[in-house]
Amino acid sequence: MSFIKEKEKFIENKLNELGYLNESVQILPSSKKELGDFQINTAMMLAKKYHKNPMEIAKEITSCLDLEFVNVNIANPGFINFSFQDESLLNYLNNGILNFQNLFDKHPEKLIFLDYGGANAAKALHVGHMRSANIGEALRRLCNLLGYKTISDVHLGDLGRQAGMLISEIKLRNPNLAFFDENYQGEYEKVNYTSKDLGEMYVAANIAANKDPKRMEEVREITAAIDSGNKRYLALWRQLVDISCVEIKKVYDELNCHFDLFEGELDSFKDIPAMLEVVNPFLYESNGAMVMDVKLETDTKEVPPLIVIKKDGATIYATRDLATIYSREKRFHPDEIWYVVDSRQGLYFEQVFRASYKAGLVNDKIKLLHLGFGTINGSDGKPYKTRDGGVMELGSLIDLIGIEIEAKIKEEIQENREEIKNKLTIATLKFADLMSNRQTDYIFDPVKFSSFDGKTGPYILYTSVRLKSILNKSEATNYQITTINNQEMKNIFLKILEISNVLNRSFQDKSLNYITDFLFDLASLFNKFYNNYHILTEPDIKIKNSYLGMTKLVSNVISNLLNVLAIDEVDKM
RNA sequence: GUUCCAGUAGCUCAGCUGGAUAGAGCAAUGCCCUUCUAAGGCAUCGGUCCGGGGUUCGAAUCCCUGCUGGGACACCA
Numbered sequence: 001m002s003f004i005k006e007k008e009k010f011i012e013n014k015l016n017e018l019g020y021l022n023e024s025v026q027i028l029p030s031s032k033k034e035l036g037d038f039q040i041n042t043a044m045m046l047a048k049k050y051h052k053n054p055m056e057i058a059k060e061i062t063s064c065l066d067l068e069f070v071n072v073n074i075a076n077p078g079f080i081n082f083s084f085q086d087e088s089l090l091n092y093l094n095n096g097i098l099n100f101q102n103l104f105d106k107h108p109e110k111l112i113f114l115d116y117g118g119a120n121a122a123k124a125l126h127v128g129h130m131r132s133a134n135i136g137e138a139l140r141r142l143c144n145l146l147g148y149k150t151i152s153d154v155h156l157g158d159l160g161r162q163a164g165m166l167i168s169e170i171k172l173r174n175p176n177l178a179f180f181d182e183n184y185q186g187e188y189e190k191v192n193y194t195s196k197d198l199g200e201m202y203v204a205a206n207i208a209a210n211k212d213p214k215r216m217e218e219v220r221e222i223t224a225a226i227d228s229g230n231k232r233y234l235a236l237w238r239q240l241v242d243i244s245c246v247e248i249k250k251v252y253d254e255l256n257c258h259f260d261l262f263e264g265e266l267d268s269f270k271d272i273p274a275m276l277e278v279v280n281p282f283l284y285e286s287n288g289a290m291v292m293d294v295k296l297e298t299d300t301k302e303v304p305p306l307i308v309i310k311k312d313g314a315t316i317y318a319t320r321d322l323a324t325i326y327s328r329e330k331r332f333h334p335d336e337i338w339y340v341v342d343s344r345q346g347l348y349f350e351q352v353f354r355a356s357y358k359a360g361l362v363n364d365k366i367k368l369l370h371l372g373f374g375t376i377n378g379s380d381g382k383p384y385k386t387r388d389g390g391v392m393e394l395g396s397l398i399d400l401i402g403i404e405i406e407a408k409i410k411e412e413i414q415e416n417r418e419e420i421k422n423k424l425t426i427a428t429l430k431f432a433d434l435m436s437n438r439q440t441d442y443i444f445d446p447v448k449f450s451s452f453d454g455k456t457g458p459y460i461l462y463t464s465v466r467l468k469s470i471l472n473k474s475e476a477t478n479y480q481i482t483t484i485n486n487q488e489m490k491n492i493f494l495k496i497l498e499i500s501n502v503l504n505r506s507f508q509d510k511s512l513n514y515i516t517d518f519l520f521d522l523a524s525l526f527n528k529f530y531n532n533y534h535i536l537t538e539p540d541i542k543i544k545n546s547y548l549g550m551t552k553l554v555s556n557v558i559s560n561l562l563n564v565l566a567i568d569e570v571d572k573m
Numbered sequence: 574g575u576u577c578c579a580g581u582a583g584c585u586c587a588g589c590u591g592g593a594u595a596g597a598g599c600a601a602u603g604c605c606c607u608u609c610u611a612a613g614g615c616a617u618c619g620g621u622c623c624g625g626g627g628u629u630c631g632a633a634u635c636c637c638u639g640c641u642g643g644g645a646c647a648c649c650a
Binding site for chain 2: 026028030031032035039041044045047048054075076077078079118120157160161162265286287288289291300301302303304305306307309310311312314316317318343344345346347348351374375381408409410435436437439440441442443445448451452453454455456458459461462463465466469470473474498501502504505508509513514517520521524527528530531532534535536537572573
């Protein structure tokens with residue numbers, strides 16, 4: 001158990017003895033440092049609830065604190081401030097050097113299924129995909145750290161109109177391919193496209209179809225044909241999906257994303273009949289389509305019915321998502337399923353989740369969550385585009401930042417230069433992406449992000465390199481902090497005590513900005529210390545060893561938290 | 574039109590479920606490298622927390638209301 005948690009429990013027990021039953025206590029860093037390192041505001045909350053004088057309750061609480069609490073004082077109208085004995089802190093922190101896991105609290109074991117990534121087959125990944133990937137991957141790692149089991153699925157968008165688009169374009173360009181011969185019976189040849197070709201053809205088809213209604217009609221027909229299982233088109237489409245997956249996997253690899261399952265909408269196809277059997281009793285016909293009511297009496301807003309089958313009899317994304325939920329429940333029995341998808345799909349997921357519960361595709365105990373995220377905008381506040389107004393592909397974006405980064409790596413570093421560049425580039429992007437609260441939009445500014453002054457990924461990595469460099473030069477092998485020698489050191493330790501709280505909040509909000517903030521604060525505090533004290537030349541051996549122990553501790557903490565964010569460290573930069 | 578979410582320093586954003594004097598980064602100005610990576614550190618400047626009511630010991634945070642911006646509102650995903 002973390003130190004803070006242990007002390008909170010201690011106070012909660014004392015409150016029980018005083019007759020304040022089942023109250024929870026939060027120990028927070030004090031906002032008035034001159035009054036103590038920590039504060040609790042419990043007395044004022046209890047005062048309201050029990051109609052008593054907060055000062056009196058504060059006195060009751062402070063009178064039962066033990067000797068580990070020092071410098072205890074009460075301030076109007078009922079703030080309790082205190083600090084902890086250095087020995088207690090050091091005892092705990094030294095355990096943290098040996099094992100990072102000692103610094104925070106484990107959660108109850110559950111299985112969480114995460115759906116993130118969401119790349120579209122045959123279309124290049126763009127900036128929006130990056131956010132889903134970064135947030136999803138970091139959440140997966142956070143879950144694992146806290147003791148949850150996880151399954152991640154990229155859930156490709158590999159069915160739908162882009163299939164029709166692409167095939168119509170191929171048909172136009174190579175009408176003689178066997179896929180377009182209704183009478184062809186033999187094996188289908190391997191097509192010879194690169195994922196770049198696919199991207200280019202998709203764009204061409206999209207433009208043409210938007211201009212020409214006849215072309216759009218053809219796209220619709222092909223899409224519908226695939227939907228109803230047309231073998232020729234499906235054979236071609238599966239090949240195209242495989243081609244584009246090569247590129248997609250490469251990018252996810254660069255982003256350190258790990259997917260336990262690399263499934264997609266195509267895979268949900270086989271589950272549709274079984275799903276429809278369950279949902280069928282709830283369906284009714286409306287304007288030709290088969291829909292399901294999902295509104296509730298408690299709604300203050302209008303929640304339209306969910307379309308499950310289109311009027312042409314074809315499936316729609318909702319059909320596939322319902323089938324996927326059904327299949328996930330059957331195969332894995334997760335306690336929760338998280339969807340890391342753009343906030344704009346909020347209403348849609350609300351409908352799908354309601355439909356799932358209502359029809360009994362999943363039991364009521366399973367938690368279905370849509371973790372929406374804000375859009376990535378350009379400096380004009382509109383969705384991020386390239387300079388000429390096109391869609392910014394993720395790959396080009398990574399290259400763009402990479403060039404800036406390359407120029408800043410020290411010239412004398414030649415060994416692994418490419419690898420260092422790549423890691424710094426991803427660190428830059430990820431840190432910027434995870435830094436803003438998950439739910440809010442943010443402005444993507446390549447110039448700002450690659451400048452890496454201030455609160456950035458490279459700043460954290462720079463600090464981590466510093467820490468490692470010191471540890472290497474010291475040649476220390478075991479680490480023990482025996483004294484808190486100055487305020488800068490104390491501040492670092494107090495910050496580290498916040499880890500458990502930071503991880504919990506991050507988990508609760510499903511937002512990584514608490515972790516990026518913490519990393520920045522901790523790195524800043526260490527850099528401050530670094531500028532004021534010289535570790536390796538410290539003459540007092542006891543103090544020097546404590547400095548080294550602290551350096552090791554900070555290094556461990558930063559490494560572990562960067563790992564949660566799926567950011568790799570470097571040895572030099 | 575209905576509904577949801579935003580509005581905090583010149584700019585970009587935090588703000589721990591109501592706590593004490595509202596915080597960072599960038600930008601601006603001035604310092605600190607013969608010392609463990611100066612991609613660093615220190616200092617200064619910068620605020621009617623969109624406006625107006627209310628709730629209470631206490632509001633950027635909760636409620637009401639107005640203004641501004643953005644999203645969503647059935648056969649795209």
